Amino acid sequence: MTRNPALPIATISDPIKVALLTEDPLLRAGLSSLLAQLGSIDVVEGDSAEVALWDAGVDAQKTLGKMSELRSLPMPVVAVVGDTAHVAPVLAAGARGVVLRDQVGPGIHAALAAVRSGLTVMDTALATTLVPNQPAHHTSKEPKGRGELTERERQVVQLLAEGLSNKLIADRLGISDHTAKFHVNGVMMKLGASTRTEAVVEAMRRGLIKL
Numbered sequence: 001m002t003r004n005p006a007l008p009i010a011t012i013s014d015p016i017k018v019a020l021l022t023e024d025p026l027l028r029a030g031l032s033s034l035l036a037q038l039g040s041i042d043v044v045e046g047d048s049a050e051v052a053l054w055d056a057g058v059d060a061q062k063t064l065g066k067m068s069e070l071r072s073l074p075m076p077v078v079a080v081v082g083d084t085a086h087v088a089p090v091l092a093a094g095a096r097g098v099v100l101r102d103q104v105g106p107g108i109h110a111a112l113a114a115v116r117s118g119l120t121v122m123d124t125a126l127a128t129t130l131v132p133n134q135p136a137h138h139t140s141k142e143p144k145g146r147g148e149l150t151e152r153e154r155q156v157v158q159l160l161a162e163g164l165s166n167k168l169i170a171d172r173l174g175i176s177d178h179t180a181k182f183h184v185n186g187v188m189m190k191l192g193a194s195t196r197t198e199a200v201v202e203a204m205r206r207g208l209i210k211l
Contacts, residue, residue: 015042016112019075022055027080031104038109049075050116053108056090058082058101064163067093076115080104085163087122088200092161092209097121149190149208156183157203160196 018041022028031053035041054070054077056063063086070077070093078097079090087098096115099108100123114121149157152173159169170180184196191206193199203209 015040016109016116017042017044017048017050018112019044019046019049019052021052021073022080023057024055027055027101034104034106034108038106041109041112047074051075051112052077053112054079054095055101056081056086064089067162070094076118078108078111078115078121085197088161088197089163092200092204099123149187153183153187153190154208156180157187157191157199158209160184160187161200161203161209 018035020028020031020035020043022031032043035043052073052075054073056070056079057066063081063083067089070079070090073094076096077094078099079086079095080099080101081087081090082101084100090098097111097120099111103123111121155173156169159172164172166180166184167177169184170177173180175183187203188194188196188199191199191202193202200209
């Protein structure tokens, strides 16, 4: 976990002021009940919140359309996602924590407290989607990637971070599906990535993605 030094560390005993941001009434009711049981959490509205518990939703297209909403939130955010494919987009959009929708439980208190203190946290089940397992016999460190991205490849990796498919990337950039696939493969090769998610994470590390 990493900490933002610009954020003050609140006293652990202070109640965490949390805003619940979801359009799903069932999820809101479930989260409200859970947070009430945990104690040391005050559910508040708007800018008075210290942390937002933000629902990415379950519809893939709607989730991608909500990234601008996530970017505009003034407080640190723990995102609740229903699909591992949404991890990279919500991190690229500025979320400080990510948890799986169907695994939200008492541990959410620790996640909210950590994010309030400036840390970045992630559900253990999601961490493996960002760092693929390496074979046990693999001990040598190979160079990461094979060169700098072109301007077009930078545009492609930015769209990958938004969760777009090759077809949607092609539509957005006005190129053919084949050309989009070619650029995606080039991005993955240069970033030393074996998956699209890993490519986004490496691009984030290099500062190639605009949050």
